[in-house]
Amino acid sequence: MNDDLLALKEKIRGFEEFAIFKTKNENTVVKFVTGKVSTVQRLNDEVYYVLLKSNKKYIITTLRGNVEIDNFNNLIKIMDEPKLSPKISDNDREYRFIKLDDEIEKIREDPSNVISLVLSSEYPISGIINIRKVSISLLTSKGFNGNDTRNSIDGYFRAFNGDFSGQWAFASSKYSDSIIKDSVNTACEFASINKKIDIDDGKYDVVLSPLVFGNLMNYLAGMSSGLSIMMGESIFAKYKPGNKIANEKFTFSDVPKEDRPSALEFDQEATFTRNKKIIDHGVYNTPLLNNEIAEIMNLETTGNAGWISPTPWTLDVEQGTISKDSLLSGNVIMFNNNWYTRFQNYVEGNFSTVGRDAVVVYKNGNIEGVAGRLRIADSLNNIIGNIEELSKERYLVKWWDAPLPVLSPYVLIKDVKITKA
Secondary structure, rough: OHHHHHHHHOOOOOOEEEEEEEEEEEEEEEEEOOOOEEEEEEEEEEEEEEEEEEEEEEEEEEOOOOOOOOOOOHHHHHHHHHHOOOOOOOOOOOEEEOOOHHHHHHHHHOOOOHHHHHHHHOOOOOEEEEEEEEEEEEEEEEOOOOEEEEEEEEEEEEEEEEEEEEEEEEEOOOOOOHHHHHHHHHHHHHHHHOOEEEEOOEEEEEOHHHHHHHHHHHHHHHHEHHHHOOOOOOOHHHOOOEEEEOOOOOOOOOOOOOOOOOOOOOOOOOOOOOOOOEEOOEEEEOOEEOOOHHHOOOOOOOOOOOOOOHHHHHEEEEEOOHHHHHOOOOOOOEEEEEEEEEEEEEEEEEEEEEEEEEEEEEEEEEEEEEEEEEEEEOOOEHHHHHHEEEEEEEEEEOOOOOEEEEEEEEEEEEEEEEEEE
């Protein structure tokens, strides 16, 4: 197993420790523009990342194509000793994990069926479908030799109805036609709302769709990285595990052991991954850690190592107890999609994001229409602190502004600051 990594190992000389991390991607990408297929691409890529260590000093290099190790011995001698240095786990196991969905492999080779499903939509669709096969390999000087191979499908669709639009996204490690149909139909359903309504600046009860909440959860997951916390670029920087940080109905987890896109069995330091609650019923439970930052924080690694920064894998927001329709039964503004999310202060969590595709206004549970460009201008602390309810229904989404897959419900949040964009 990993013969190419073993061959590369033989070229490494003069270093006390090393790790070789390889990603191999075999992707079929289908792009749609206003109801037509614009391109079908086969994108295959192999990248090697090599960590070389002498004491605490280290070098990380990226290799493609003709794989050769440059002579870094002289360079590392003149380097200053860093404050942080990757720590490879004492794991000498050989480990292989393979999970491939046969239907995903079929459409990766021939995507004509999914193309026909998209082109049969009620409204013209723009968007993308990614059909992925990803193989992750790791070899370390401590004896670990591992491979994780799996496939998945994800994408997003934007439907156009004159001046009105709707969007939806999906991600899955299993394929069925209903995944595509439901996503297309949801985008078209939002695009069909063709009455405009004006909204003044103020505080409103807001429902965030899984797309919008998933976007914010990607930022929250990044902030939960131990390095982000140490650098003061996180709302967690002023809290300690055990502090109440959100509404008790909110539980937020990193779940690499679930059968979902972007899940992984081991991290870059050869620690086996595990599921963990970052926020447990409103209480800050743990940051995401690799070996070196865990040691500084007097904690244990969570199996989220990148060599530089701990990283989340795939995200989960625990469901609520009421239906999505019940969330929308009052006077609320529902943000179905968003973009231009910008943080003004990471520690305080102050941010803004602009709604799109569509921002639907409900009065007494009835659709009044779609608002123009509205901006949420609030803080991430208030968003998770003012959660009123979460829906029973959850949707696994991944899109260009939520690159980490998130299984999320619809979320009702009280007193959110809204301005015109």
